[in-house]
Amino acid sequence: MKAVVYEKYGSPDLLHLAEVEKPTPNDDEILIKVRAVSVNGSDREGLTGKPLYARMGGLLKPSHNILGADIAGRVESVGKNNTEFKPGDEVFGEIPGYHGGFAEYVRTHGKTMALKPAGLTFEEAAAIPQAGVIALQGICEKGKVEAGQKVLINGAGGSAGPFAVQLAKLYGAEVTGVDNTNKLDFIHSLGADHVIDYTKENFTTNGRQYDLILDLIAHRSVFSYQRALRPAGSYFFVGGSAIVMFQILLIGPLIKRAAKKNIRILVVPQNRKDLISITQLCEAGKVKPVIDKRFSLNETPEALRYVIDGHAKGKVVIAVQPNGKT
Numbered sequence: 001m002k003a004v005v006y007e008k009y010g011s012p013d014l015l016h017l018a019e020v021e022k023p024t025p026n027d028d029e030i031l032i033k034v035r036a037v038s039v040n041g042s043d044r045e046g047l048t049g050k051p052l053y054a055r056m057g058g059l060l061k062p063s064h065n066i067l068g069a070d071i072a073g074r075v076e077s078v079g080k081n082n083t084e085f086k087p088g089d090e091v092f093g094e095i096p097g098y099h100g101g102f103a104e105y106v107r108t109h110g111k112t113m114a115l116k117p118a119g120l121t122f123e124e125a126a127a128i129p130q131a132g133v134i135a136l137q138g139i140c141e142k143g144k145v146e147a148g149q150k151v152l153i154n155g156a157g158g159s160a161g162p163f164a165v166q167l168a169k170l171y172g173a174e175v176t177g178v179d180n181t182n183k184l185d186f187i188h189s190l191g192a193d194h195v196i197d198y199t200k201e202n203f204t205t206n207g208r209q210y211d212l213i214l215d216l217i218a219h220r221s222v223f224s225y226q227r228a229l230r231p232a233g234s235y236f237f238v239g240g241s242a243i244v245m246f247q248i249l250l251i252g253p254l255i256k257r258a259a260k261k262n263i264r265i266l267v268v269p270q271n272r273k274d275l276i277s278i279t280q281l282c283e284a285g286k287v288k289p290v291i292d293k294r295f296s297l298n299e300t301p302e303a304l305r306y307v308i309d310g311h312a313k314g315k316v317v318i319a320v321q322p323n324g325k326t
């Protein structure tokens with residue numbers, strides 16, 4: 001089968017289309033013929049090997065050669081112990097371990113997959129899993145956002161950010177989105193009440209405070225985040241600098257005790273229940289997966305370059321077709 005592979009950490013130039021062995025599912029797994037795969041921050045990090053936690057599987061070189069976590073496709077075959085799916089089922093979801101999706105076929109146990117609703121295209125379905133579940137956990141499940149609260153989303157214009165902005169608005173919050181200059185009109189168009197250009201303004205020093213900060217790309221000190229929180233407010237680190245992550249792990253509990261502010265890492269479990277919940281909101285038209293741009297499988301390096309160069313407003317999706325066309 002065809003897959004986009006890489007052998008070492010670095011730039012999108014290191015990604016290349018190759019002929020690799022088609023995966024064989026074991027008795028518990030399913031084999032999925034991929035129709036679409038979307039790009040997430042986890043692919044950017046897995047490619048560049050930055051931040052450091054992206055190298056957990058392989059410090060010097062990637063332990064898996066195929067990136068791509070969020071897929072939609074059709075079940076090709078089913079292991080004899082897997083009773084949840086059957087050949088021909090249209091499915092979508094996030095692949096455990098965040099790898100394997102930039103390919104014509106992928107095998108997985110299927111526990112993080114769900115049946116694709118007929119009303120969603122493969123591309124729309126592939127745009128939802130990781131980003132949608134992060135937003136659902138951050139804003140609703142753990143964030144428990146309520147009407148009237150002030151919510152800030154740092155990195156609001158990327159993959160997970162647009163879902164988070166829409167969910168926070170849905171729950172009646174006053175929403176501030178932070179991202180680069182080119183993405184501010186887009187974030188406004190999602191319903192955000194305020195936008196902040198991270199290239200011009202530091203949201204932790206402008207005197208404003210929030211009930212919830214959902215940080216998709218953290219790189220400031222834990223004390224900056226404490227300053228930007230209202231009394232009893234919560235700050236969730238989703239992704240960003242590994243140093244900040246360790247700082248939060250060490251100092252977050254002390255801040256909680258001293259200042260009653262909740263500064264913590266948001267661990268987002270890959271799971272079917274949340275995937276179905278966020279997808280139902282998409283089907284109902286309450287939240288929409290925003291696809292900025294589509295690429296074909298052999299254009300995957302361009303897709304990653306588009307994301308890394310700061311152009312992507314929402315999701316970038318790769319259509320995986322046998323003829324290589326979108």
Ligand SMILES: NC(=O)c1ccc[n+]([C@@H]2O[C@H](COP(=O)([O-])OP(=O)(O)OC[C@H]3O[C@@H](n4cnc5c(N)ncnc54)[C@H](OP(=O)(O)O)[C@@H]3O)[C@@H](O)[C@H]2O)c1
Pocket residue numbers: 040041042044045130131134154155156157158159160161178179180183198216217219237238239240266267268269307308309310311312
């Ligand atoms: N905690 C968990 O369990 C869990 C699970 C899965 C994934 N993750 C992590 O979740 C994170 C979410 O990423 P995503 O997919 O939404 O990422 P993404 O698509 O790369 O979006 C990040 C956004 O942040 C913007 N940005 C860059 N620097 C910024 C700054 N200094 N201030 C504000 N915004 C900035 C980026 O814009 P530019 O274009 O300007 O760079 C981009 O729009 C990733 O780090 C991933 O590893 C965490």
